[in-house]
Amino acid sequence: MFVRILGSAAGGGFPQWNCNCANCRGVREGKPGLSARTQSSIAVSKDGIDWVLFNASPDILTQLKQNPCLQPARGLRDTGIQGIILVDAQIDHTTGLLMLREGSRPLPIWCTDQVHEDLTQGNPLFNVLSHYCTVDWHRIVPSETERFTIPGVDGLDFLCVALKSAAPPYSPHRNNPHPGDNIGVVIREIATGKSLFYSPGLVEIEPHLVPLMEGADAVMVDGTFWTDTEMIDMGISKKRAREIGHNPQSGPGGMIEELNRFSKPRRILIHINNTNPILDEHSPERAELTRHGIEVSYDGMDITL
Ligand code: MLT
Ligand code: MN
Ligand code: ZN
Numbered sequence: 215m216f217v218r219i220l221g222s223a224a225g226g227g228f229p230q231w232n233c234n235c236a237n238c239r240g241v242r243e244g245k246p247g248l249s250a251r252t253q254s255s256i257a258v259s260k261d262g263i264d265w266v267l268f269n270a271s272p273d274i275l276t277q278l279k280q281n282p283c284l285q286p287a288r289g290l291r292d293t294g295i296q297g298i299i300l301v302d303a304q305i306d307h308t309t310g311l312l313m314l315r316e317g318s319r320p321l322p323i324w325c326t327d328q329v330h331e332d333l334t335q336g337n338p339l340f341n342v343l344s345h346y347c348t349v350d351w352h353r354i355v356p357s358e359t360e361r362f363t364i365p366g367v368d369g370l371d372f373l374c375v376a377l378k379s380a381a382p383p384y385s386p387h388r389n390n391p392h393p394g395d396n397i398g399v400v401i402r403e404i405a406t407g408k409s410l411f412y413s414p415g416l417v418e419i420e421p422h423l424v425p426l427m428e429g430a431d432a433v434m435v436d437g438t439f440w441t442d443t444e445m446i447d448m449g450i451s452k453k454r455a456r457e458i459g460h461n462p463q464s465g466p467g468g469m470i471e472e473l474n475r476f477s478k479p480r481r482i483l484i485h486i487n488n489t490n491p492i493l494d495e496h497s498p499e500r501a502e503l504t505r506h507g508i509e510v511s512y513d514g515m516d517i518t519l
Contacts, residue, residue: 215370215403216259217410217432217517220267220277222510223251224438224487225306227273235448237493247495251513252277253306254414254485256434257284257295258401260369267298268399268412274310280514291318296366299354299374300325302396302415303332304382311339315346324352324364326374326394328387336384356394358422361402373400377423379415379436380459396459400426408519410434414485417461419472430479431519436460436469437483437510440490440499448489460485463492463503470506482509482517 221227228251229238241248252273259265265284271277278284284294295314298321300307314321321343325333330351333340340349354362356376363371376393387395398413409430411423416436419427427433438460445451455462463469463483473481483503486492491499492510503510 215401215406215408215410215519216262217401217434217519218257218259218281218283219484219511219513219515219517220255220257220281221252221271221273222484222486222512222515223253224485225253225304226488227251227253228486228488228493230488233488235450235489237490238488240494247497248493249512251486251493255307255310256412256484257281258370258410259294260367260403263294264296264367265294266364266367266370266372266401267295269300269307269414270298270310270314271306272309274313277513293317297322297324297364299372299399300329301399301413302379302381303329303337303385304415305337307414308333308337308339311343315343317347320348320350322350322352322364324354324362324372326354326356326397328381328385328392328394332382332385335386336382354394354397356397358426369404371402371404373402373426374398375400375422375426377413377416378418378420378459379413380417398423398426400430403519410517410519411479415459417456417459424475428476428478432480432482432517433473433476434482434484434511435473437463437486437492438490439487440464440492444487444489450489464499470503470508473508474506480509480517481507482511484511486510
């Protein structure tokens with residue numbers, strides 16, 4: 215199974231358009247140790263021809279250009295994307311759907327009822343798309359046992375579990391969390407049993423996630439912030455990381471401590487905010503991750519399981 219990281223940054227990307235924090239300024243100036251990143255998305259394939267897209271970021275057109283494997287050019291109009299799984303309804307995971315409106319068939323999208331509600335009410339992208347290629351919606355019912363397959367994607371199956379993060383600000387349930395606002399996905403190659411656990415938004419590793427993560431060959435999880443008060447300390451927000459659904463890496467109960475429970479899987483961070491010091495390869499924070507054997511994903515990274 216092939217996993218291609220299309221975008222490793224959180225919402226806003228890196229650098230963020232209006233940000234002059236040390237990281238954003240540094241990457242604009244070409245400072246060694248910093249590299250630009252597009253917004254949160256991965257693609258997964260068994261054969262390298264047919265792919266499942268996880269999330270559709272605002273940077274999707276750039277990502278498609280950077281990853282020609284997703285455009286196999288078998289016909290006048292073509293795409294390697296056979297299905298799209300949305301893990302939540304956030305801007306950085308859904309806006310790219312609008313860029314796919316020229317699709318020659320209805321967009322095959324898998325998401326939960328809660329995400330469907332957000333995308334037909336608070337941010338009605340699906341309604342807008344009904345005037346273009348239309349949406350072929352497949353309901354995800356979060357489950358710890360029921361796997362599903364995607365037509366056209368041979369050899370892979372998917373297990374989607376509810377987990378704690380946050381619904382977007384425009385969601386009817388922003389402050390009233392529902393199971394299904396956010397999911398994690400176990401992507402498995404059926405023939406070998408190899409699997410990836412993917413959850414770019416994750417505030418807490420609840421007990422039901424532990425066996426799934428321990429059993430995976432790689433876990434790719436929320437790497438948004440280093441500290442809970444990162445944006446408050448920089449004076450750019452009043453919100454804590456945990457309040458908006460992201461477990462920071464450092465400190466008690468943080469992602470480093472949580473990930474240290476798992477001995478088998480490769481442990482990889484994704485959805486990294488532009489304020490996070492781990493973006494600087496020469497930072498002490500990055501060195502701390504390296505000491506713990508935790509990897510930081512980057513745009514174009516390939517993982518073969
Ligand atoms: C998040 O992950 O918290 C959101 O994507 C933030 C945002 O949309 O800016
Ligand atoms: Mn996000
Ligand atoms: Zn910044």
